[in-house]
Amino acid sequence: MNSQGSPLSGLNRLRPPNIPPPRAVAMGLTALLGILLVWSSVFMVQTEEAGVVLTFGRYTRLAEPGLRLKFPWPLQTVMNVPVQRQLKAEFGFRTASAGVRSEYARGSFDDESLMLTGDLNVAVVEWTTQFRINDPYRYLFKVRNLFDPSGQARLDTFRAMNEAVMRAVIGDRSVNEVLTVGRQEIASEVERRWQELCVQYETGIKIEQIVLQDVNPPDQVRPAFNEVNQAQQEKERMINEARAEYNAVIPRAGGEAQQTIQQAEGYAVDRVNRARGDAELFRELLAAYRRAPEVTRRRIYLETMEAVYPNVQQKIILDASLQGILPLLPLPKGGVIQ
Amino acid sequence: MKRNTRIIVISSLVLVGVMIAGGALYIVDETQQVVITQFGEPKGDPITTPGLKIKLPFTQRANYFDSRFLEWDGDPNEVPTRDKRFIHVDTYARWRITDPLLYFQRLRSEQGAQSRLDDILDGETRNVIASHDLIEVVRSTNRAFVVSEEIGGGAGGVVSDSIEFGRSQLAEEVLQAARTRTEDLGIEILDFRFKRLNYVEQVRQEVYARMISERQRIAEQFRSEGAGESARINGERERELKEITSEAYRQAQEIKGRSDAEAADIYAAVYNRDSEFYRFLRSMEVLRSTLDSTSVLVLSTDSELLRFLGRAR
Numbered sequence: 001m002n003s004q005g006s007p008l009s010g011l012n013r014l015r016p017p018n019i020p021p022p023r024a025v026a027m028g029l030t031a032l033l034g035i036l037l038v039w040s041s042v043f044m045v046q047t048e049e050a051g052v053v054l055t056f057g058r059y060t061r062l063a064e065p066g067l068r069l070k071f072p073w074p075l076q077t078v079m080n081v082p083v084q085r086q087l088k089a090e091f092g093f094r095t096a097s098a099g100v101r102s103e104y105a106r107g108s109f110d111d112e113s114l115m116l117t118g119d120l121n122v123a124v125v126e127w128t129t130q131f132r133i134n135d136p137y138r139y140l141f142k143v144r145n146l147f148d149p150s151g152q153a154r155l156d157t158f159r160a161m162n163e164a165v166m167r168a169v170i171g172d173r174s175v176n177e178v179l180t181v182g183r184q185e186i187a188s189e190v191e192r193r194w195q196e197l198c199v200q201y202e203t204g205i206k207i208e209q210i211v212l213q214d215v216n217p218p219d220q221v222r223p224a225f226n227e228v229n230q231a232q233q234e235k236e237r238m239i240n241e242a243r244a245e246y247n248a249v250i251p252r253a254g255g256e257a258q259q260t261i262q263q264a265e266g267y268a269v270d271r272v273n274r275a276r277g278d279a280e281l282f283r284e285l286l287a288a289y290r291r292a293p294e295v296t297r298r299r300i301y302l303e304t305m306e307a308v309y310p311n312v313q314q315k316i317i318l319d320a321s322l323q324g325i326l327p328l329l330p331l332p333k334g335g336v337i338q
Numbered sequence: 339m340k341r342n343t344r345i346i347v348i349s350s351l352v353l354v355g356v357m358i359a360g361g362a363l364y365i366v367d368e369t370q371q372v373v374i375t376q377f378g379e380p381k382g383d384p385i386t387t388p389g390l391k392i393k394l395p396f397t398q399r400a401n402y403f404d405s406r407f408l409e410w411d412g413d414p415n416e417v418p419t420r421d422k423r424f425i426h427v428d429t430y431a432r433w434r435i436t437d438p439l440l441y442f443q444r445l446r447s448e449q450g451a452q453s454r455l456d457d458i459l460d461g462e463t464r465n466v467i468a469s470h471d472l473i474e475v476v477r478s479t480n481r482a483f484v485v486s487e488e489i490g491g492g493a494g495g496v497v498s499d500s501i502e503f504g505r506s507q508l509a510e511e512v513l514q515a516a517r518t519r520t521e522d523l524g525i526e527i528l529d530f531r532f533k534r535l536n537y538v539e540q541v542r543q544e545v546y547a548r549m550i551s552e553r554q555r556i557a558e559q560f561r562s563e564g565a566g567e568s569a570r571i572n573g574e575r576e577r578e579l580k581e582i583t584s585e586a587y588r589q590a591q592e593i594k595g596r597s598d599a600e601a602a603d604i605y606a607a608v609y610n611r612d613s614e615f616y617r618f619l620r621s622m623e624v625l626r627s628t629l630d631s632t633s634v635l636v637l638s639t640d641s642e643l644l645r646f647l648g649r650a651r
Contacts, residue, residue, distance in 0.1 A: 056389050057368060057390075058366075058388040058389040114536055115535075115536070116537070118476060118481075118483065119483070120476065120545070121552075122542065122545055140369075141368040141369050142406055142407060144369070144406040160430040163534060164532065168532075171476040171505055172477050172479055172481050173483065181484055200528075200529065217549070218546060218549075221553070223550075224552075224553035228553050228556050231559075231560035232560050235560045235563050235564030235567070236564070237564070238564035238567070238568040239564060239568055239571065241568065242567070242571035242572055245572070245575060246574065249579060250575060250578055250579065253578075256582075257582045257585065258586070260590045261589045264590030264592075264593040265593055268593045268594060271597040271598060271600075272601055275604040275605055278604075278605065279605060279607070279608035282608050282616065283608055283611070285619065286611055286612055289612075297615075300622055301622065301642060307626055311630055312630070312634070313631050314633075314634040315634075315635045315637065316634065316636045317637045317638075317644060318638050319638070
């Protein structure tokens, strides 16, 4: 800035003394410009993010986490995308505050969770979708209104995709499958179809997991479902009771049958042994008898009489020649032996 | 020279300033495409690549359009199916501006496009739904339901194994019909899907009532199965009990009979050696066991024992 000999040099004298000279203003402006330049050339990418660098709106490169450099605005701009973070969307419910004991937002999300099953019944299905952004370029530039992390948006491609896929899968299952055995299979089927759809729509999203939360019959129908469970328990109970009675009776009867048989065996042994004993006795006796028949016979007779007579209190002895006395006797109860 | 340099620098700065102010430089974002118009007349091909672009200042205008997949969300509609069931149908579609110039000429703005899509897609949805049964819209395949043991067999509500089209094919039908109608609008519908299907409130109550009665049916089945099974076990118990006791009785009697017969044989064999002596011995035994203190004996002196009482001979 050479002002020597210039017609303007005379004006310098007219300048108020407290205004800084133009040189100082220029320096100040340059410094300010420099600071702005540096400030808009440095950017930070957080650990879980990737920085998408655009040159005049055109995708140029991807920046790793850390302190990075770029050309200053308006040449280059940066958009950070959380590629490492696991993102989550909830359907049919909302977590109000997550924690050890999470709280869930009140209010009805029936619109989201109520769906028709393949047998034209209704089930309430709540689920969460966990996903990651694996292609920041597609995530940012291929689909409009792809995902709103706050979950408030009504027009959200991501939510629409989720609902459509889940309903298509549920629509091909019976209410029984949905409520009981099919849970795992449904989750994996949704996962598969969902990933296909993500590729088709070029969302740059990679599905990590579909987790079915509460899957219930609608509130009004629930008591009837509980009744089924109850009836099932009742059935088990009745069968168990019958089995208990069976178990109480049958083994015992088996034992008692053995007892009866053993008793009969005992009887048989007893009977045969006694018969053999009696026979042996008779045989011995007969042998003795045959050696002296007359004497033995008389001896036995007399021995018997000897044993018998003392027992009998009333004895009437009649002479053999007497006749017709018998009718006169006052006979006691008992018997008469002649 | 110095002065010349200065003039060049200053004039070029002024030129850049004028170009920026006049809109000769413009940026096309990754998400955008541009149609250049000059006093309303389209100039050149649409610009679909992102970056810094140049046009004539002042006279030319850049009209920006989105190049992404755009959303269309159907109005939740109450639609009757062919089998006269009223359902709420909520749909969505994805579309894209494929020919920005044509789009600009036909629809002017996205608002116009959305309203055209409303007309076309809502209408086609109605047509397709109304010409198919509800089950066709709900199910996708003829997949057989997995029947679980715990719930009991055949416990489903409406089971149909004659799905002719299915959900995805109906969506495809809507998509195809809508595509032909949007061909000349410079847009392409990429995908159309049924998002939500639900019974209208009144039908829903009926369905709930049916579900309840169905569950009751299953519950009754369980109870009846329980009672039946319990009766079967009781019957089995009674039969087995009878079987066991009668079998034991039979065996016992057999054993006893056999032993009785054996005893009888033994007795017969030995007593037959001298039946007369046997009779004598047995008589003696009977006398011993039958005569007691209450008996009265009337004896004659003729008797064997008392013979000597009368006269000793």
